[in-house]
Amino acid sequence: MNAPLPATTTAETAPTGATTPLVRHFRQMLLWPLRIIGQSKAVHSAKYWELLENPGAGCPWQQVADEFGDPKNFQERHYKEFITFLPYVQRFLYGESASRNGQVGYGQSPIRVFRRSDIARMRVQLDTTTPPLVLELAHVDLYFFYDIDIIILVVEFFANDLPLVLVEDVLFKVGRAYPGFWEANGQGGQCPYRVEWLGASGETLAVSDYENREKYLAFTCEHRSPNICAHWEYLLRPLALYHGEREGLIAYRQIEYHRMPLLAYLSFNDPEELTRGDFARLALITKAGPSDALPYSAKELRRFEHHYCYDKFWEPGNPALTSRYLCCGHAFVVVGKASQPFFVNAETGLLGQFRHQYFLVNLIAHFQKSALMLFSEWLVVAISQLHVHDLDSVRDFKREIRRILATFLRFTERYWFHEVSNQAQVRDLFRLLTQHLNTDRMYQDVSASVKDMNQYLDSDSQRRQANTVVRLTVVTTLGLIATVSTGFLGMNLFDFTGESLLVKALIFGMVLTPTILLVNYAVAHSKVLSDFLEALADRDLSWWQRTKIFLRIWWPPPPRKN
Structure with missing residues (x-):
């Protein structure tokens, strides 16, 4: 130099x-x-x-x-640079060496x-x-x-x-x-x-x-x-x-x-x-x-x-x-x-600080801004490729959002700092730099977007689970009728034990076919049937009101006009 x-x-x-x-x-x-x-x-x-x-x-x-390899090459400038930063920033910039028992804490x-x-x-x-x-x-x-x-x-x-x-x-x-x-x-x-x-x-x-x-x-x-x-x-x-x-x-x-x-x-x-x-x-x-x-x-x-x-x-x-x-x-x-x-002074003076401490302060701030812009771009790409009616697209969207969320959490714990030093001058200059870069607002915006998308995925999963529970409830209720019926048939009311295998197979098919049709029909109309079961349990409704809700299975009400 x-x-x-x-x-x-x-x-x-x-x-x-x-x-x-x-x-x-x-x-x-x-x-x-x-x-x-x-x-x-x-x-x-x-x-x-x-x-x-x-x-x-x-x-x-x-x-x-x-510079942390050979102590003979470790100079006062390196020491002054190291102690400028807070411990968690030191681990980010320089890593952590092994302890006496050979274990490494934070790592490289x-x-x-x-x-x-x-x-x-x-x-x-x-x-x-x-x-x-x-x-x-x-x-x-x-x-x-x-x-x-x-x-x-x-x-x-x-x-x-x-x-x-x-x-x-x-x-x-x-x-x-x-x-x-x-x-x-x-x-x-x-x-x-x-x-x-x-x-x-x-x-x-x-x-x-x-x-x-x-x-x-x-x-x-x-x-x-x-x-x-x-x-x-x-x-x-x-x-x-x-x-x-x-x-x-x-x-x-x-x-x-x-x-x-x-x-x-x-x-x-x-x-x-x-x-x-x-x-x-x-x-x-x-x-x-x-x-x-x-x-x-x-x-x-x-x-x-x-x-x-x-x-x-x-x-x-x-x-x-x-x-x-x-x-x-x-x-x-x-x-x-x-x-x-x-x-x-290029070693311990302001020129040396400019080339090392202040350079690292700027490197951290601009890296944080770039990373936040990258997260924002990832989110835009993920939402732009989402097609809600395409199951594969929805699955890929969920997987990508989970990946972004996991990466953002690791970024927050590893790279995101509001303070880098307790030294007044370095602390003040980092604040001035990040204020102009507006990284705090960018972080809040990205964090809110990631959390909103993750919350959407959670609510969507809960909605799907709730719909599944409704369908299973309706099918179980109607299946109870079929179970009672078949159980009643099994109470020696009809004795088919002496019939041939072909007759037994025909009888089994005659029972199985309407049962399958009933289950499919119940799943297809589970929403209306669920409304009917809820109305049936409501004592404040008259039987005519319950009947009208039941008839919606075949004659749904016309859609409302805006």
């Missing part, structure tokens, strides 16, 4: 002609949640990462071992991380009029989660000494999975003009194709799903886009929209030089613009500081309070002073 350069008083000229502050160290992380599409609905895999453990030669992804962490190291840099040309910008790649990781069909791609890159307007443009344009529209010159709207993945020796490994308008239109028209840009498709190999032409070990598809959530770290010589417009652009990730103008109307931003800024360590004029946190849900941005040792 390259450390930030020493602070200077350099400033460059923005395209608008106004001076712009210089970002001494810029670091950005992209978090791209994706949904895994299983190959078979009947078989659900809880460990999709196993498909990457032995994929054969040529797979760039290798599993990352955690449900997270598996795979990393590719063949890509060293990203070359970005933001516009046709600007020269390419080379950004160093720190990590390209893929996060898997046990029992949940969600993966998160994490790409971390950095650079030093960039004008603020250029950084704003990078934040706004880089991290687009596909273009939302196209400019008049054919460039993808609000996307970089060109993105290249570069190898360690500088060779080009993959190039973006945001300008290929026909590709995106044709794919969406055919599959009713968006395509993704070529350089992102390359980065995820051997995983393959669902509906794509190329087959892969694991199929994935979009679960949110085309802008990837991000984290950003910016150090300045003097962060107090930033205007309210600069902070608004960084917090809300808008287009680059002049510092003396707001990105939105003053009315829209009248409560900007209250909603999007965490100013516990920010006070202009106070040299001890120069760090500001900005959060809109989609983005988490840290701004501070490059000359402050704690802010730029």
